[in-house]
Amino acid sequence: xxxxxxxxxxxxxxxxxxxxxDTSWHTHGAEEARYSExxxxxxxxxxxxxxxxxxxxxSFWPTPQAKELFPEVAAGMNKAEKFVFSKSPFEPxxxxxxxxxxxxxEKIRExxxxxxxxxxxxxxxxxxxxxxxxxxxxxxxxxxxxVALPDGTPIFKNIKQKVALRLTGSKVFNSGVVxxxxxxxxx
Amino acid sequence: MRKVIVCNIMSLDxxxxxxxxxxxxxxxxxxxxxxxxxxxxxxxxxxxxAADTLLLGRVSxxxxxxxxxxxxxxxxxxxxxxxxxxxxxxxxxxxISDSLTSEETDPWHNTRIIRRADAHEQIAELKxxxxxxxxxxxxxxLWNDLLANDxxxxxxxxxxPVVLGAGTPLFDGRPPISLRLIDTxxxxxxxNVLVRYEVSRQKT
Numbered sequence: 001x002x003x004x005x006x007x008x009x010x011x012x013x014x015x016x017x018x019x020x021x022d023t024s025w026h027t028h029g030a031e032e033a034r035y036s037e038x039x040x041x042x043x044x045x046x047x048x049x050x051x052x053x054x055x056x057x058x059s060f061w062p063t064p065q066a067k068e069l070f071p072e073v074a075a076g077m078n079k080a081e082k083f084v085f086s087k088s089p090f091e092p093x094x095x096x097x098x099x100x101x102x103x104x105x106e107k108i109r110e111x112x113x114x115x116x117x118x119x120x121x122x123x124x125x126x127x128x129x130x131x132x133x134x135x136x137x138x139x140x141x142x143x144x145x146x147v148a149l150p151d152g153t154p155i156f157k158n159i160k161q162k163v164a165l166r167l168t169g170s171k172v173f174n175s176g177v178v179x180x181x182x183x184x185x186x187x
Numbered sequence: 188m189r190k191v192i193v194c195n196i197m198s199l200d201x202x203x204x205x206x207x208x209x210x211x212x213x214x215x216x217x218x219x220x221x222x223x224x225x226x227x228x229x230x231x232x233x234x235x236x237a238a239d240t241l242l243l244g245r246v247s248x249x250x251x252x253x254x255x256x257x258x259x260x261x262x263x264x265x266x267x268x269x270x271x272x273x274x275x276x277x278x279x280x281x282x283i284s285d286s287l288t289s290e291e292t293d294p295w296h297n298t299r300i301i302r303r304a305d306a307h308e309q310i311a312e313l314k315x316x317x318x319x320x321x322x323x324x325x326x327x328x329l330w331n332d333l334l335a336n337d338x339x340x341x342x343x344x345x346x347x348p349v350v351l352g353a354g355t356p357l358f359d360g361r362p363p364i365s366l367r368l369i370d371t372x373x374x375x376x377x378x379n380v381l382v383r384y385e386v387s388r389q390k391t
Contacts (some may be wrong), residue, residue: 012344012366012382013358014201025363132350142199146384148357148364156200159352164216165199167348167378176368178382182199182348185220 002111003118005045005139006128008155012144015152016125025147029175032143033070040076045120047082053123054084058094081117085127105134112136125155132184133160139168139183146176189314190340191242193323193330194234195357196227196379197344202354203327212354213347220348226374227345228267230381231324234343235274238322240313245284247325248298251275256294278322281313283329310338331359339386342366348378 008016009026018025039045049057057077060066066074082097085104092099100107108131111119121127121137131137142155156163169181196213197203205212214227235241243251258264258272280298283306292298301309310333313321323330323339333339344357358364366384373380 012201013356014199018363144382146366146368148366150360150363154200156350156352159350162205162212162216162352163350164220165348165350165378166220167373167380170371170373170380172368172371176366176384178368178371178380180199180346180380182378185216 001113002116003138004048004108004112004121004131004136005118005141006121006131006137007141007143008123008128009143009145010155011147011149011152013148014154014156015149016123016155017153018149019151022152025149026143026145027173027175027177028070029173029177031173031175032177033073035171035173035179037072037076040073040080043076043080045080045118046116047077047080048119048121048124048127049082049084050124050127051084051086052126054082054086054092054094054097056123058092062094083119085124105130105136108136109134125153125157128155129157129159132156132163135184135186137184139181140165142180142182144178144180189240189316189318189321191310191314191321191323191333191338192234192238192341192343193334193339194231194343195325195327195330195345196347197357198349198351198354199346200350200352201357202351203357205351205354208355212351213349216349221377224374224377224379225265225267226377226379226381228265228271229374230343230345230372232267232271232274234320234322235271235278237320239279239319240321241275241278241280242310242313242321242323242326242329243280243282244326244329245282245287246328248280248282248284248287250325252292252295281310281321306332307336307338314338327355327357327359331361334364334386335361337386341369342384342386344382344384346380346382 061077089101164185165182171179204210255272255275365387369383
């Protein structure tokens with residue numbers, strides 16, 4: 001059984017995007033970049049996105065600017081195998097990307113049963129909510145910024161039921177960001 | 188100069204309480220997974236020992252007053268809960284309310300009532316006095332207002348191991364709040380994470 005992880009940057013009050021999709025509040029510290037580099041360098045996971053997050057990612061990571069600012073992370077992101085969920089199929093411009101459309105819950109359930117790499121969802125609130133409702137997520141990893149936003153998009157929205165969690169790890173970064181790892185208990 | 192310290196529990200997704208103002212949903216799941224977890228009580232007692240004033244909004248004051256006074260003598264309560272009860276009974280309490288009367292403070296006669304219009308000035312005055320910490324439990328309406336008016340020094344938030352998806356948000360949507368992480372704490376046999384922040388002072 002492949003493991004499915006959801007990895008996200010959150011404000012202290014549960015938003016993963018501020019007003020107008022703003023993510024500038026997130027601390028992109030050097031230490032966090034190293035953590036992402038190390039995770040990507042292991043090349044252990046397929047990266048999963050919803051369409052919106054994919055559009056955001058593809059507009060940044062393949063650019064010269066990304067290669068200059070975060071060379072290791074950009075190389076890792078570009079090289080990694082990627083799945084993007086989309087209501088309708090499209091031709092992805094990002095390298096190593098496969099589009100999954102149709103009944104994505106059933107498709108991910110099948111993929112989890114098949115042999116292969118683990119998977120990590122980045123961003124993608126809609127996908128996280130859908131997969132949470134179907135009990136498909138094995139681990140949540142949240143990078144919590146020391147900021148409370150006035151408004152924005154909550155990472156969990158309209159989930160069908162509460163999710164009880166087991167705390168499996170925590171890590172503090174110099175920037176004040178706290179990484180928290182949880183597994184759902186009903187697993 | 189004394190500190191105002193806000194000590195609250197919240198869900199991982201930032202809720203102060205669940206739908207219908209139900210605060211117990213923050214604890215329900217903990218008992219299944221972490222049956223011996225006393226970290227919340229233990230940390231509250233730690234903060235009470237460091238404080239000499241408990242500052243509350245009316246709703247939290249009445250809720251606490253309806254529960255804590257008799258716990259000290261309840262043989263079924265845990266030792267830490269009996270200690271919290273004794274500390275809550277002994278500490279000087281300040282309530283911000285326009286409706287509460289002094290007759291209604293029974294049996295907590297060591298309660299001072301401050302009207303809302305005087306709250307900022309009176310709390311600033313309390314902060315200027317010497318003494319131990321000024322502690323806020325619960326009282327999210329009150330402390331969000333104090334936070335927006337630069338009267339809170341630290342936020343000590345216990346993040347419970349549950350996603351609620353709905354409820355009363357911990358923060359009420361005022362301008363963005365920048366915090367500085369002081370430290371974090373976890374406990375064996377607990378899914379709680381205590382994150383302690385210093386409020387970044389507004390530039391004047």
